[in-house]
Amino acid sequence: MHRYQVDVLIQGFPGRAICHGGLGWSTVTLIRGEGRIILLDVGAFGMRKPLERRLQEFAVKPEDVTDVVLTHAHYDHVINFTLFPNAKVWIGQVELDWAALQPPGFNPLPELYVQELVRSDRVLKLTAGEEFIPGIHAYAVPGHTPGHLLFVLHNGENDILFTGDSAKNRAELLSRKVVDTDDEKESAQSIELIWRYWKQRPGNLLIPGHDLSMVLDAQDQPCYFGDRKAAIRIWFSESIEHSDVIDLTGA
Template sequence: MYEATPIVNGFPGKTETHGSFGWSSVWLLRGFDRVIIVETGPPSYLPLITTALSELGLGTNEVTDVLITHAHWDHLGNISLFPQARRWIGRVEYEWALSQAPDEPFVSQPLLGALSHPQGLLRLIDGESELVAGVRAHNVPGHTPGHLAFAVDTTEGPKLFTGDAAKNIHELESVAVDSAVDRGLGARSVTWIREFARNTGSSVVPGHDVECELTGHGWQRRSEQRAEIQFFHRRDAPPARISLSDAELGPVAVEPFPPECGMPRPSINEQANAE
């Protein structure tokens, strides 16, 4: 069995003005003489990944395998970090992504090209199969045509890494899939994920959320979902800290950061009245 460790927990967010945050889930699996990364996150994750691996006593060149659920940029963004790793992705997905026009949303041709470099490391998955001991690929199309999920035997019990077939707890619960090539097919895949979790006792790691589990009361997160964002809201003040958490029952909290470089700390009223 594998020891499973979250490297970066995904976050289910997007904006009306700047699109998706692209904060996807990245996990580490260790077992059977393998060191496996599940997804690689967006390019901005590079320092988070290298720091987390270093704290676990690992270098990026020690990763033996990288599992990719689908070909979008926020899941492929750091594939080049792992020069020794085999890169696993569905053949249908890979061929579909390569055929897309440059303006296809979320598909980055340069990142797709990085999958096949160095040569000899790309592994195209044909259908549902066991990839390495304790890791099995399952078809969950809809978000993209060849999307895969990965079922893994871990020391904490079975886990299913769904990628963006189910991006967050809302999609798991509502079966309403946002951003999909085929929404009907995507809804069927979410239904399959629910039945798989029910029948196998698997927890689920969505593409943009913390680990979830199916209970008698529906889907529940296994840990707090939280994020903090700095917002430089005024030219003469330090940034505000916007804290987001599913543990908060009231409105989103906005607090100033501590003073930096001797700059005065604005009061909450000053922030509220800022233009």
């Protein structure tokens, strides 16, 4: 039996800016055990200072990280892999092969970082269905991107599901619809697969790409686990000393 300590370092947020595109606030999770220090998804540029602070809270140095596991190739999930020089980087073969063929475009793929993933000897390509780290399996959940992977950590009595953006938030899980997808039919099938794994054992925890972690109650309704923290500081006055904070938690 494999036992890991799992801590969410950065809590993903289920929203986007109306006039400025994606926020890129995605979930970053720390997994420790079996002699490994693993980061599952690593965020974008705007996440670097919060991620540094959170790693320091857990006494984890960038060079200590042994594995970086990526659900898919979008910028808000992969860019910071470059910060962890000793880590193996795991990404789906279908995903990386697809991303490498895409020309620069108005989409969330970070072209230069994809090129680095392709040529780096630290990168290992995953096949759906394999147990690539003891206790962690990869499963194909295409739709949002063609090679998106679901990761299921078998952690004793309960499993932990990492859905990335195959099911970004509670609304997508309940509606069985993905807002941003390359293939709506594939996304719907992937969400059904996620539900099947989620319901396999009572107490299974689901950690989505852009929302709070959640468990199912007796009626198979998601219940949030943890507290949402999200706000924006703005300067609308003529004084640098004065700013306002807008709370985004919905409280």
